[in-house]
Amino acid sequence: MKKILLLTDVKFWEKCSGDRIRIEELIRFLSTMVKLTVVATGPAPLDIEHFLSLNYAAEFLILEHKKILSSAGYGRRLQKHLKDESFDTVIIEYVHSSYFLNYLQFEAQIILDAHDIVSERGAEFSQYGFAGALYELSSDDEMKLFKLYDYVMLLCKPDQELIKNVIGIEKALLCAHPVPPVTRKLRKKAEKIAFVASAYIPNRDAINWFIRECWPAITDQHQVQLFIYGTVGYELDIQERNDIKVMGFWPDRDSIYNDSDIMINPVRFGAGLKIKNIEALANGLPLVTTTHGARGIESAIDHAFLVGDGTAFAQQLNLLIGNYKLRKKLVGNARAYVEANYSAENCFQSLLNAIL
Template structure:
């Protein structure tokens, strides 16, 4: 088996946001296909170590358990850990961790798991008056760093097309997020509309937009509840009598989606692939999202999801699905085909395994 080193500063075992879930899925897959070593560049509590060790078929090493080091400190510890060890490939999670390249031996096959194109994300945030809210990088710097790597992994076709222009088709890997399809009964009557999100700025913006611009007219016409899940709830203040329930973070996604009749994701900006949209489709729940939210899901447009970009469009889409049970049932059936065709673990990670 190939020996692979994966380096991350993300507490992926938490799984309370899309990027954590994505890294956990990649690690799970690689641990069954390669001899995997994971280096963690963030604090790890003893209880978390137990969780990591119990869930992974891989070696893992924490560079510093109790605090946060600067980049020089982490790089020195990595250099010490890998001294005398050989890896067929090294995967670095996120471009901001590219400084680890400085301690790798020349000739090492290095792969960047980019997740997002950061310069694109920065432009999107700026358009919506959130400039500086997250780590930013110039397009020129990002392109230069991409070209230091042997391969760059991205999660959706639009990002693949952009990076391909920079590096060439042979150096960019399209590796979306894998999910397993889980069929639940589609109820004839809609009772629960569901939104799932972390406290990520675009999620907070999205659900506030829906609550303020769409929910009043929907709630006035239909006896439905808006159930909100995830750490996004910490950023909201909603009266319990408004037909909106703040459920917080729930570890069991089955619990969330088994009771969902419609899933909404009115996200208006950000970057990359929306993991929550993939999850909703994997559970066969009819989805309403925006043009931005559908990036990487183009094969499902008007097939297992509806697209709405304005408050009026979103309200109309919700009402359409509430009133059209056969359409919701058809969307659920179509979602199964989309997931099985495009988002199985093998389909998502075959490009990576080919270069390994």
């Protein structure tokens, strides 16, 4: 059986953001196919390795439980813990963790799970006044780092297209986010609109923009409530009122979907695949998002979900609220779309082909 090492600084056990959920799904899938060792930088709870080993068929190691170390500090810890160990493949989560390449003491196939194109994200952030808010790379520097890897995993087709001419299409692996479809009873009267998000800057911008620019046009026509779930709620300066409920983080996402009628994602900028959109489609609820939110799933626009930018977002949401037949049709199409494109086998087959 192949031995795979996965290196990350993401607290994937805290399922409060899309990247955490995506990494957790990757670990779950790989642990059934290979002998998997997952090393996380930390900090982390002292008993987390034991907890994780009970839930996944993999070995887990935290490099530092109590404090944040420098890159060199984590690298030295990695060398110490993996002394005399070897692996067939190493997967590194995110390009900013490429410093780990300097501390591998064995020959192995090296794969980057890029998630997003950082240089593209930086350009988007800059357009909306958030330049320098997150880790940034120039396009040239990012592509130089990509070339250090045997393969680069990407979540959506547009990102694969962006780098295929740099590293070669055979090395640009399309590995989206898998979600099993769920059938739910769709209520004829739509009363609860939901937004589920982390405190990531584009999410905060999205819901603030929606409440300011769209929500009045919704409540003028319909008696509905907006429910805001996730850590995004902790970063908002919104006074709770009868028609807006800030719910905070709910670990039971299934209960969120059971209690909601329509999902929204009014995101205006960012990068990569919007995992919350895939999860909404898979969880049996109609979705309204933006052109940016539909990045990577454009083929399903007006078939599995609706898109609207600016004032058109409110128009599309009003349309869905008042049209049960349309909501039902979209949900049925969304299930078929997810089944065809977002099974774990479909999402990770190119990775398996590379490592097995």
